[in-house]
Amino acid sequence: MPQKQLHDVLIIGGGPAGLATAYLCHKHGLSYLVLESGKAVFQGIANSYPQGKLVYASKPKDAPEPFLVDELRPPDKPVTVESYLQYIQHFVQHENLNIQTEVAFEDIRDERDQLVVVTDKGLFKGRKVVLAFGSSIPRELSVYGDAKMVAKSLDDPTKYIGLKTLVIGGGNTAADVVIAILKAKREQNDTQPVYWAHQSEKFDVNAETAQRLGEEILLGGSIRLLPNATPRIGEVDDEQVDRLSIRINEFKQGDGIDLYHALSFPMHNVIACIGSQGPVPIFDKLGIQTISCTAGVCKVAKEGDRLVLLSSGFESTRKGVYVVGGAISPSYMKISEGLIQEEKHPNLIYTAVNDAYRVVEEIRGKLGKN
Numbered sequence: 001m002p003q004k005q006l007h008d009v010l011i012i013g014g015g016p017a018g019l020a021t022a023y024l025c026h027k028h029g030l031s032y033l034v035l036e037s038g039k040a041v042f043q044g045i046a047n048s049y050p051q052g053k054l055v056y057a058s059k060p061k062d063a064p065e066p067f068l069v070d071e072l073r074p075p076d077k078p079v080t081v082e083s084y085l086q087y088i089q090h091f092v093q094h095e096n097l098n099i100q101t102e103v104a105f106e107d108i109r110d111e112r113d114q115l116v117v118v119t120d121k122g123l124f125k126g127r128k129v130v131l132a133f134g135s136s137i138p139r140e141l142s143v144y145g146d147a148k149m150v151a152k153s154l155d156d157p158t159k160y161i162g163l164k165t166l167v168i169g170g171g172n173t174a175a176d177v178v179i180a181i182l183k184a185k186r187e188q189n190d191t192q193p194v195y196w197a198h199q200s201e202k203f204d205v206n207a208e209t210a211q212r213l214g215e216e217i218l219l220g221g222s223i224r225l226l227p228n229a230t231p232r233i234g235e236v237d238d239e240q241v242d243r244l245s246i247r248i249n250e251f252k253q254g255d256g257i258d259l260y261h262a263l264s265f266p267m268h269n270v271i272a273c274i275g276s277q278g279p280v281p282i283f284d285k286l287g288i289q290t291i292s293c294t295a296g297v298c299k300v301a302k303e304g305d306r307l308v309l310l311s312s313g314f315e316s317t318r319k320g321v322y323v324v325g326g327a328i329s330p331s332y333m334k335i336s337e338g339l340i341q342e343e344k345h346p347n348l349i350y351t352a353v354n355d356a357y358r359v360v361e362e363i364r365g366k367l368g369k370n
């Protein structure tokens with residue numbers, strides 16, 4: 001059942017673009033709701049900026065306009081990401097913005113004069129939907145069955161104390177998760193191992209990460225490496241526990257019968273750090289049109305890249321659905337006065353915030369709320 005309330009605008013993602021959209025809706029008396037998959041707003045930034053990184057109020061060289069939502073502009077004298085995030089939290093509280101966290105967007109359905117947004121926490125109704133989910137969408141595990149309960153990042157390593165934990169992925173992010181859990185387990189004298197699985201033979205981490213991992217192991221960390229391991233099946237067992245089966249030691253016998261071993265973990269013991277992808281697969285799922293760059297057509301995007309097609313007010317080919325911010329960077333195809341042209345769109349807080357300004361102006365006009 002959809003929520004009863006119909007919002008003027010449903011905003012997907014609580015980063016700079018989504019939050020600026022929310023703030024402007026709030027200021028102009030449009031009803032709105034932000035749906036953010038993370039634990040807090042600006043989760044994308046919290047996850048991707050290294051600790052202590054300075055946040056710059058960068059503007060593209062050829063951009064004449066100032067930040068159109070000054071309240072979200074990083075200070076001219078750069079501050080660390082931690083202080084910027086703290087400022088944003090205060091801003092959200094002070095303005096009392098309408099945000100639901102830990103709600104992951106999945107799909108949109110059309111219903112008469114409204115759009116129904118499908119999430120992992122149910123359905124929400126809006127007249128317009130603004131997609132502000134950024135440029136980096138965590139990949140889903142592709143298994144037979146459902147693996148939605150598998151975590152895609154580590155929020156609290158102590159959650160895994162006392163559990164045999166499985167971390168999937170062969171890169172630095174997966175290694176960092178393994179290290180954090182090993183450390184938490186060591187501090188609590190927990191001897192349950194961390195299984196670390198990767199689909200290839202070789203794990204691929206940088207020297208600094210390898211050194212930290214080595215230290216944790218030497219300090220007593222219990223780790224079981226599972227190279228050449230492939231997640232296969234997501235299923236519910238007889239006790240109604242969601243489980244993930246991962247295949248290890250696969251032997252092709254040549255007579256058509258394969259021999260393999262598999263391990264089955266409760267899904268809440270599993271974290272999959274298998275990287276992220278651009279938003280094109282989501283645009284495809286939503287039926288939002290994209291155009292492929294052919295030779296000589298695009299200056300910013302490469303040949304073969306698919307760019308989303310948007311009006312000058314950021315409306316996609318799906319009526320009432322707008323796309324802003326990092327999700328349309330580094331360029332998109334703009335339809336303007338009958339012409340379709342690649343539009344440069346650098347992935348910056350500045351562009352995200354200024355897109356929000358334009359999209360809210362456009363929506364106010366369409367809803368007659370000027």
Ligand SMILES: Cc1cc2nc3c(=O)[nH]c(=O)nc-3n(C[C@H](O)[C@H](O)[C@H](O)COP(=O)(O)OP(=O)(O)OC[C@H]3O[C@@H](n4cnc5c(N)ncnc54)[C@H](O)[C@@H]3O)c2cc1C
Pocket residue numbers: 012013014015016017018035036037038041042043044045048049050054055056057058103104105106132133134135136137324325326327346347348349350352
């Ligand atoms: C390391 C690094 C350093 C940077 N430094 C700077 C800098 O100094 N200055 C600058 O201007 N720019 C910088 N940038 C770029 C800047 O962070 C981005 O341009 C900006 O965050 C884009 O904002 P956004 O709101 O479009 O996307 P994001 O910030 O990515 O926000 C998207 C939000 O949507 C949420 N989301 C994703 N999927 C879903 C879903 N299915 N359902 C619900 N919510 C979802 C995410 O959790 C996230 O909170 C940097 C980027 C990186 C990676």
